[in-house]
Amino acid sequence: MPRTPLIAGNWKMNMNHLEAIALVQKISFALPSKYYGKVDVAVLPPFTDLRSVQQIIDSDKLKLRYGAQDISVHDSGAYTGEISGPMLAKLGCTYAVVGHSERRTHHHEDDAIVASKAKAALKHGIIPIICIGEGLDVREAGEHVEHNLGQLRGSLEGISSKDLPKVVIAYEPVWAIGTGKVASAADAQEVCAAIRSELARVASPETAGSMRILYGGSVSAKNVRSLIAESDVDGALVGGASLKSDDFAQLCAIAAGGPF
Numbered sequence: 001m002p003r004t005p006l007i008a009g010n011w012k013m014n015m016n017h018l019e020a021i022a023l024v025q026k027i028s029f030a031l032p033s034k035y036y037g038k039v040d041v042a043v044l045p046p047f048t049d050l051r052s053v054q055q056i057i058d059s060d061k062l063k064l065r066y067g068a069q070d071i072s073v074h075d076s077g078a079y080t081g082e083i084s085g086p087m088l089a090k091l092g093c094t095y096a097v098v099g100h101s102e103r104r105t106h107h108h109e110d111d112a113i114v115a116s117k118a119k120a121a122l123k124h125g126i127i128p129i130i131c132i133g134e135g136l137d138v139r140e141a142g143e144h145v146e147h148n149l150g151q152l153r154g155s156l157e158g159i160s161s162k163d164l165p166k167v168v169i170a171y172e173p174v175w176a177i178g179t180g181k182v183a184s185a186a187d188a189q190e191v192c193a194a195i196r197s198e199l200a201r202v203a204s205p206e207t208a209g210s211m212r213i214l215y216g217g218s219v220s221a222k223n224v225r226s227l228i229a230e231s232d233v234d235g236a237l238v239g240g241a242s243l244k245s246d247d248f249a250q251l252c253a254i255a256a257g258g259p260f
């Protein structure tokens with residue numbers, strides 16, 4: 001089974017709910033429906049936008065999927081400020097990002113927390129997009145492959161072999177995020193291939209072959225074609241370029257094999 005590429009726009013802490021509605025509408029105008037099916041497209045807005053995004057996508061029957069940027073490890077209870085899996089599932093979220101480097105850095109999330117969050121998502125039928133990636137010091141020391149495989153193993157801890165095929169992995173080198181310094185296609189491929197080999201080892205070659213591995217870090221319409229031409233890069237997690245409807249739509253069209 002060939003893997004359908006996934007382009008997911010991580011809006012981070014941008015866009016209020018009114019801006020979110022406008023951006024979703026603009027993306028839907030800019031990306032003709034013929035591209036869907038050849039590429040899966042998702043937006044990942046802030047929590048406060050999710051209800052509005054759900055409504056516009058439902059009412060306009062758009063083929064866009066959406067998801068959250070984080071998820072609580074708990075289902076409910078006295079966890080002030082947290083948003084749970086059942087809440088996100090009720091809002092129709094397809095995806096939840098877990099372990100983004102910004103959360104690992106600013107909110108001290110370690111691999112164990114990331115694995116718990118991934119399991120919380122899976123428990124409620126939400127696909128976790130598990131992020132891993134090395135900092136510049138690790139890359140300069142030439143230890144990036146081992147570093148990423150360590151994060152991968154830790155972030156998948158306790159996920160059952162039945163659930164593993166549903167998981168999406170995103171390789172996001174920290175030095176490439178928001179810097180304009182995109183990894184070369186060969187660098188992205190090196191780590192994504194190592195991730196797939198590790199998945200084959202811990203699960204099976206069939207499972208590894210069915211899972212999507214994304215690259216993230218300064219992805220744009222200018223560089224996405226060469227990145228996803230690599231055999232183990234199955235799409236992109238896009239930050240800055242996902243906030244501009246024309247750029248994002250163009251990027252998605254390219255990932256679909258277009259424009260045509």
Ligand SMILES: O=C(CO)COP(=O)(O)O
Binds near residue numbers: 217237240
């Ligand atoms: O962190 C990212 C996506 O999750 C990447 O962000 P940029 O595309 O802005 O570098």
